[in-house]
Amino acid sequence: EVQLLESGGGLVEPGGSLRLSCAASGFTFTDAWMTWVRQVPGRGLEWVGRIQSKTNHETTDYAAPVKGRLTISRDDSKNMVYLQMNNLKSDDTAMYYCTAGLCIGTACHWDDAFEIWGQGTKVTVSS
Amino acid sequence: QSALTQPASVSGSPGQSITISCSGTSSDIGRYKYVSWYQQHPGKAPKLMIYEVSNRPSGVSDRFSGSKSGNTASLTISGLQAEDEADYYCSSYTGSTTLTLVVFGGGTKLTVL
Numbered sequence A: 001e002v003q004l005l006e007s008g009g010g011l012v013e014p015g016g017s018l019r020l021s022c023a024a025s026g027f028t029f030t031d032a033w034m035t036w037v038r039q040v041p042g043r044g045l046e047w048v049g050r051i052q053s054k055t056n057h058e059t060t061d062y063a064a065p066v067k068g069r070l071t072i073s074r075d076d077s078k079n080m081v082y083l084q085m086n087n088l089k090s091d092d093t094a095m096y097y098c099t100a101g102l103c104i105g106t107a108c109h110w111d112d113a114f115e116i117w118g119q120g121t122k123v124t125v126s127s
Numbered sequence B: 001q002s003a004l005t006q007p008a009s010v011s012g013s014p015g016q017s018i019t020i021s022c023s024g025t026s027s028d029i030g031r032y033k034y035v036s037w038y039q040q041h042p043g044k045a046p047k048l049m050i051y052e053v054s055n056r057p058s059g060v061s062d063r064f065s066g067s068k069s070g071n072t073a074s075l076t077i078s079g080l081q082a083e084d085e086a087d088y089y090c091s092s093y094t095g096s097t098t099l100t101l102v103v104f105g106g107g108t109k110l111t112v113l
Helices: none
Strands: A003-007 A010-012 A018-025 A034-039 A045-051 A060-062 A070-075 A080-085 A094-104 A107-117 A121-125 B009-012 B018-023 B035-040 B047-050 B064-069 B072-077 B086-093 B102-104 B108-112
Touching: A003 A094, A003 A107, A018 A034, A018 A094, A018 A121, A034 A070, A034 A107, A045 A070, A045 A080, A045 B086, A045 B102, A060 A070, A080 A094, A107 B035, A107 B047, A107 B086, B009 B018, B018 B086, B018 B108, B035 B064, B035 B072, B047 B064, B072 B086
Parallel strands: A010 A121, B009 B108
Antiparallel strands: A003 A018, A018 A080, A034 A045, A034 A094, A045 A060, A070 A080, A094 A107, A094 A121, B018 B072, B035 B047, B035 B086, B064 B072, B086 B102, B086 B108
16 A cells, blocks of 8 residues: 655744654655645645655755755655754644655656645644 | 635535636746646545646546646536535646745635535
8 A cells, every 4th residue: 555654743842853754655665756745724735845766866955935944854775754854933833744746657746746645744833 | 936826715516517726927837737736625635636737647536627728727626526525726846946846826625515
């Protein structure tokens, strides 16, 4: 079964740090470019950032509001992707989803069509 | 890039058709064919319904269709069913690595009357 399972969310004070984890199974993780998307409660979705595969040098890109504070990494030996969150702000309060793109045969939509989603992990930044 | 613009809500009766619009700019929807639509039920993760403007992933009902004209994309749901009641989000690839690579709409709440 294709699955993503996030963990690591919780309550953290402004300025604090948190590391989210996402465990992947049921698909070829080493080929996958993994994306984090967040959703403020009762509001829309926001693209956070993406890490490419090792073949593509694990290149990362981030949304402007999180650049320099959030870092995505991966461990292909464990089928895991991580989101290290530093200097957290109240605006970072959201449900964080790990996602992977749609693949049809060898053609994959890593950056534009997110087919596989985890259940999300909630992050609350508050004093 | 700012979020794509969607109506806050739409409604329709069972069996009817509805269309949800998604307005962007020449830097996102107008430039790329990479427009997707997602359905989200309360408390659940989003589900991909449409990709590349008008393509349906395997398993998605053909009652869902997508289109694009200029800087505006649209999602049409025909033969509305009670289970279609959900929030719908559009997204577009932007190609920008300085602002955001993907931009989402603010979401549209569909009510089936």
